Amino acid sequence: MMTVSLSFKDFYAARKDAVDFRLRTLVPENSPYHASLFEAARYSLLSSAKRLRPLLALAVAETYGVSHLQAVNAACALELIHTYSLIHDDLPCMDDDDFRRGRPTLHKVFGESTALLAGDYLLTRAFEIIAKDPHLTSDKKVELIQILSERAGGDGMIGGQVMDLEAETAPPALSLLEIIHAKKTGCMILAAVEFGACLAGSPPDERTHLEAYAKEVGIAFQIIDDVLDETGSFEEMGKKPHSDLNNHKTTFATLLGIEEAKVRGALHLERAKAHLDNLPRDTTLLKQFADFAVNRRY
């Protein structure tokens, strides 16, 4: 187990460097006309982050022997979408958060209007990166854009954000909370796995198992996220703890209690890994990825 564990560490360290490096090249450092837009986008995009979504896409691609050089641009597009969603989610008219990834939120530093436009820019740029990727055929680009626009869209992530807002006035039961998070958080984790499968050209029956894995990782991830919001520190999370409690939000932790939530999180994590046993290939990397994504440490 020690060797395998080290190999995940190696994967994570090397690929995270590749993603961080590529992200720095995907948003210009400057513009002759308006420095603030790209500067703002870089402030949020290049802050210290785990890069879970792009790395998950790369891990799936790598499971099929696809080089990260082929997949890294598309993987980075996922991080741009994730970052835009955090910027807009932090705005005063949304969650009104002051800290993110250990630093003041974007609108606190650059103002609301620039934060709004930087989010719009990152969203638009994500599609541009895929459409202009020199490594991909037109068919692959179209498939990736179909996945991304659907998972990040009105029936996906944005739909989840709307439901999350509505849940503040009408506290949801457990079953509804699961749907909210399947959309708000789960859809982009699903998109990451679908990206990897698309880039690898994995067969349809294997995609079904990969998608089942992604959905279980997504729910486990969110449950543990809710637990951490109650039990974690600013240092561990890069944002203020107890924000859900302070916003009177219904979470898995408030609905189930901390201990029961932990048990449920572990259960979904085990289910995620069990789905991988249906694949006719070595899925060690993806199992370790699930452990890492859910428990946030290795």
Next chain:
Amino acid sequence: MMTVSLSFKDFYAARKDAVDFRLRTLVPENSPYHASLFEAARYSLLSSAKRLRPLLALAVAETYGVSHLQAVNAACALELIHTYSLIHDDLPCMDDDDFRRGRPTLHKVFGESTALLAGDYLLTRAFEIIAKDPHLTSDKKVELIQILSERAGGDGMIGGQVMDLEAETAPPALSLLEIIHAKKTGCMILAAVEFGACLAGSPPDERTHLEAYAKEVGIAFQIIDDVLDETGSFEEMGKKPHSDLNNHKTTFATLLGIEEAKVRGALHLERAKAHLDNLPRDTTLLKQFADFAVNRRY
């Protein structure tokens, strides 16, 4: 001239109906989980509007004999982008406008957070519509998405919005104002013409002339828009007149004066039409379109 003029009227009426009809089908009427998002998007998208950008794309396609049935989905994607940009532009942290297209702005009716998310949704949905268009090859889809993401992006429309905000504190000279509007307004008019040329597969040298036409139409359009803001009524514009003056904005009208601005607008309009004479085909429709787009009446 009378017959030709009627034929533009016929084109405009028929194709506007086709665009309005298609737009109604592109955003769902309802959702089992969150009615407000799609309802908000439809409030803005389906309000009374001239549909200049999609109709310009269709006019270019039609000039090459391409049926609107082939082009209407992609053309509608332009209107979704335009609508999202208006929604975000009207938000309190941006221009803080109360009226648009003759009705209260979206955030006045649905609240800021829903307006923000409805804008994000329309932006994302625009790319989804193109990526899932059953009438287009993958190559065409990719080319359209490259055009749209570039023109609506950080060096295009969004860049222009940032410059426009910055111009409030540092009033621009005429040359800078032209760049701001070439980006903020001009880029999406250019995208419309590029969409038509892409859908028609028009040859590169013809595209150059079409793009020159688009740029002149864009600048003429904006100059007359600034004139109308000073001289028009609420009924003519669907929003409050004098909003630029009240916001102490520098416009072509404030820099040049009303009369000189009108002369300049007419000059750019003539230049636009002159570029079309380089095309080896009947460009009557596109010339009339320019007249209509700039002068807003026929």
